[in-house]
Amino acid sequence: MSESTGTEATNQRQGIQSIEVGNRLLRALATNGRSMVLRDLARNAGMPAAKARRYLVSFMRMGLVEQDANTGRYDLGEFALELGLASLARLDPVRLAGPVLDDLCEHIGETVALAMWGNHGATCVRWVEAGGPVTVTLRTGVVLPLTSSATGLAFAAFYRSPYLRKMLDAEVQATAAARNSTPVAVLPALAVQLDEIRRHGIARASGSVTPGINGFSAPVFDHTGRMVAAITSLGIIGSFNLDWDSPMALSTKDAAAKLSRRLGHGGAEAIAVDEPSPAATASPETAVDVAAA
Numbered sequence: 001m002s003e004s005t006g007t008e009a010t011n012q013r014q015g016i017q018s019i020e021v022g023n024r025l026l027r028a029l030a031t032n033g034r035s036m037v038l039r040d041l042a043r044n045a046g047m048p049a050a051k052a053r054r055y056l057v058s059f060m061r062m063g064l065v066e067q068d069a070n071t072g073r074y075d076l077g078e079f080a081l082e083l084g085l086a087s088l089a090r091l092d093p094v095r096l097a098g099p100v101l102d103d104l105c106e107h108i109g110e111t112v113a114l115a116m117w118g119n120h121g122a123t124c125v126r127w128v129e130a131g132g133p134v135t136v137t138l139r140t141g142v143v144l145p146l147t148s149s150a151t152g153l154a155f156a157a158f159y160r161s162p163y164l165r166k167m168l169d170a171e172v173q174a175t176a177a178a179r180n181s182t183p184v185a186v187l188p189a190l191a192v193q194l195d196e197i198r199r200h201g202i203a204r205a206s207g208s209v210t211p212g213i214n215g216f217s218a219p220v221f222d223h224t225g226r227m228v229a230a231i232t233s234l235g236i237i238g239s240f241n242l243d244w245d246s247p248m249a250l251s252t253k254d255a256a257a258k259l260s261r262r263l264g265h266g267g268a269e270a271i272a273v274d275e276p277s278p279a280a281t282a283s284p285e286t287a288v289d290v291a292a293a
Contacts, residue, residue, distance in 0.1 A: 021047070022055040026064060026080065035073035093220065093229045094125055096262045101128045101231070104255040108248055110235040112255075113138045115151045115217070116228065121167055122146065122155045125229075138234070147171045147190060150215035153203035154230040157194045158219040200244050202253050207237060214240040216249050218256035223264030231256045 028044035029036065036044070042052035056074060059065035063079030097114045105112045105128040113127035120143045127138040146152035146168050156168055169183075176186045197203045202218045214237050220229040233252045234240070241248055260266065 022059070025052055025055055025059070026076070029065070029074065029076050035068065035071075035075035037071075037073055041074055093222075093259070093263060097126060097220075097229070097231070097259055100255050100259045100262075101126065104128075104231070104233065104251060105130055108233060108235075108251050110233050110240065110248070111138065112252075113151075113232045113234070115144060115155075115230045115232060117155060117159060117161065117164070118143070121164075122149075122152050122159075122230070124151075145171060147175060148205065150203045150205040150217035151230050151232045153193070153197055153205065154217040154219050154232075155227070157197040157203060158227040160226070200249075202244070202249055202256075204242055204244070204249070206242055212237050214242045216242075216252045218253045220256050220263065221260045221265040225265065228263065229259070231259065 024045040024047070025041060028041055032044065038049050038053060038056075041056075042049040045052060056065055056067070060067060060077065063077045065074055065080070066077040067074050093116065094114065101112050101114060109130050111127065111130050113124050115122050115124050117123070118125075122144045124138050124140055124142050124144065127140065144151040146156045146164070155164065172183045172186050172190065176183045179186070202216055204214070204216050206214045213234060215232055215234045217230045217232040219227045220231060222228045231252060233248055235248070243249065
């Protein structure tokens with residue numbers, strides 16, 4: 001390798017230090033959540049005010065920072081907001097969910113899944129099988145009932161869509177007909193159930209769709225606060241604790257909150273994302289096939 005090539009490679013590894021230093025100002029503005037005076041901004045970025053001002057002048061020219069003409073306070077500029085929105089628009093919940101599902105499956109030792117709202121309702125789009133002696137499995141593409149599955153109940157409680165309302169009404173009518181009752185008689189119990197789910201921030205179901213299977217499902221939100229997916233955990237009754245504050249419930253809620261943060265919910269904190277590993281498949285002789293979870 002020639003001396004010039006070696007020097008170029010070294011420079012590439014080193015990067016441009018002045019950009020990295022100036023970035024501390026942008027991070028300070030992002031994490032503070034409001035405009036800042038020069039003194040406070042410089043202190044949070046760990047540099048003298050005079051040095052910070054030189055960086056801020058350049059950032060203002062680029063549209064990354066703006067200064068209020070009346071108060072002199074600094075805040076993120078239009079171009080910084082454009083960059084943030086462009087980044088959020090590129091986020092893929094299915095891809096980002098991969099490592100989250102893997103970690104949850106390893107932590108609780110149970111099958112876990114990701115569901116999203118599709119043309120036909122709450123649909124399983126990804127699952128990771130625990131690989132135990134008796135395995136609960138899901139199939140990608142399966143549509144989950146809104147009133148009897150943990151996943152469906154999570155969408156019924158937190159997702160907002162006119163189409164969901166129509167599907168929910170249809171399920172309520174079908175349930176009433178099966179019980180030789182009326183929708184008016186069925187709705188109060190469902191309303192109480194959905195209120196309970198909202199209070200706990202997670203839905204649960206026990207054997208209502210598949211006998212012997214318990215499940216939790218927690219909502220995932222994007223940067224706008226809209227539910228975009230649900231993370232579900234499944235296990236065999238007897239080994240899968242269905243208490244609201246059980247380790248299964250708390251771990252499932254934590255996983256959903258982690259994915260929500262990666263989708264920009266609750267702040268602009270940067271989180272490194274690894275590529276997901278492929279989901280495992282269950283062996284036919286040990287799998288308990290779940291049509292809905």
